[in-house]
Amino acid sequence: MNERQQSRLPMRVLFSLAWRNIWRHRRRTVITLSSIAIGFGLAVLSIGIGDGSHNSMIRNAIKLGEGHLTVQPRGYLEAPANYKYIAAGGSLATQLAALQINGSVQPRISLQVLASTASNSVGAVVEGVSAADDPRTEMLRPMLLEGEWLQAGDERGLLIGYGMARKLKAKLGSKLVVMAGKQGGDSQAQLGRVRGIFDSHMDELDDFLILSDLSFARVFLEGEGAEVAQQPVTRFAIFLDNEEQLAHWKQRLQESIDQSALVALDWREMMPQLVQFIVIDDAGNYVFLLLILMLVVFGIVNTVLMSVLERTREFGLLRALGMGRYHLLWLVFCESLLLSLLAVVIGWLVGGGLHLWFSRHGIDFSAMMAEGTTIMGTFMDPVVFTELSAERVIQLTVIIFGATLASGIYPAIKAARVTPVAALRT
Secondary structure, X not given: OOHHHHHHHHHHHHHHHHHHHHHHHHHHHHHHHHHHHHHHHHHHHHHHHHHHHHHHHHHHHHHXXXXXXXXXXXXXOOOOOOOOOEOOHHHHHHHHHHOOOOEEEEEEEEEEEEEEOOOOEEEEEXXXXXXXXXXXXXXXXXXXXXXXXXXXXXXXXXXXXXXXXXXXXXXXXXXXXXXXXXXXXXXXXXEEEEXXXXXXOOHHHHOOEEEEEHHHHHHHHHHOOOOHHHOOEOEEEEEXXXXXXXXXXXXXXXXXXXXXXXXXXXXXXXXXXXXXXHHHHHHHHHHHHHHHHHHHHHHHHHHHHHHHHHOHHHHHHHHHOOOOHHHHHHHHHHHHHHHHHHHHHHHHHHHHHHHHHHHHHOEEOXXXXXXXXXXXXXXXXXXXXXXXXXXXXXXXXXHHHHHHHHOOHHHHHHHHOOOHHHHHOO
C-alpha cells in the first residue's frame, strides 16, 4: 500500500464508523432528520411565498407605473412640475428606437392639475398615454366599470377612477374642466368629457388618476412653451421583455442620452417606497428562517451530543488503543457532516416538493386579505405562486448546511477531550 492510499484509508474508515454510529439509534436519527426536513420545508415555502408575492407586486407596479426603465428630465423625480418636459420628444424617440431595445418604449405626459365639475373640484394627475398599446392600458382596461376605452387621437376623452367620479359626481359624458398652473404664475384649462370610469381598487389610482390620450395632455405642454411639432413628452417608459437585461439597457441608455438634461432610472429608483417595503418584509421572512435554524441546530446538537455522552467509555477505549484526539474529533465531526448532508437532501425533497406543487397550483390569499391585496401603490395577485431563484436555492442550502455542520463542533470538541482513564471509569 503506497503513501497516498495510507492517507486515504483513515478518512474512509472514519466516515464508515461515523455512518454506523448515526444509525445506532435509528429512531432518534429519523426523528431528528424528520424535524429538520419539516422545518426546512416550511422555510422554503415561506421564502417561496414571500418571493412570489413580492415579484407579483413588482410586475404589477411596473405595468401600472413607469416601466422597468424611465427616461425623464433630470430633477423631475425629486420635484415634479408641469414645465419640466422633454421638448424634442420625437427625436429622442427615434434615438431610443435606434438602440433596438428588447421591449416597448412608451411616451408619457404627466401633469399635476385641478379637475372640476359643476359639483366639486379635486387635485389630480393627468397621464397622457398611447391609448392603443400602453401596458397601463392592458392593466386597466379589464377594470373598466362603464363606458369605453380611449381611442387613439381622442383630443377630449378622459378616463377617471370610481373614487374621483364619486367625489366630482361625474358620470359618463360629464364635462370635466382640467386646469393646470403655468411656470409664470398663470393658468390654463381644457375641457374634456368622461369616456369611461374604472375601478382598480387602489385609492392612489381611483381617486387621483385621469387618463387621456397624448394629444389632450400635449396641449398643456404647448402652453408651457413646447412646440407640438417636436412631440414633447414628460418621459419615456421602457418595458423590457427580459428583466434580467435591465442593468445592460440602463447602461446603454445612460451612454446614449444627454445626461446633463436627462436621466435614466430603473424601477427601484422610481419606486423607493416599494423597495423599502420588500426589504422589511424580507427581514420578517428571515426572522422565521432564523427560528427554523435554531430548531435545526438544537436538534443536531441533541442527537450528536447524546451520542457522544453515551459512548464516553467507548471513546476512552479507542484512546487507550492509540486513537489520537485529532482522529476522535474528526470521527464525531464526520457524523455531523453526514447528518448535515442528509438534512439538506431530505429537506430539499420536502421543501422542493412543496415548492413545485405551489409553483403550479398557487395559494389563494383573497379570503385571507379582506381589506384587499393593494399595497404601496400596487397590488398583489390574489393567487400567489411560489418562486425561488437559483440564488435563493444556493442561499438556503448554504445556510441550512452551515448551521447543521456548525452544530456538530461542540460535541466533536467534547469527544476529543475524553481521557482514557476517566472514560474507562464511567
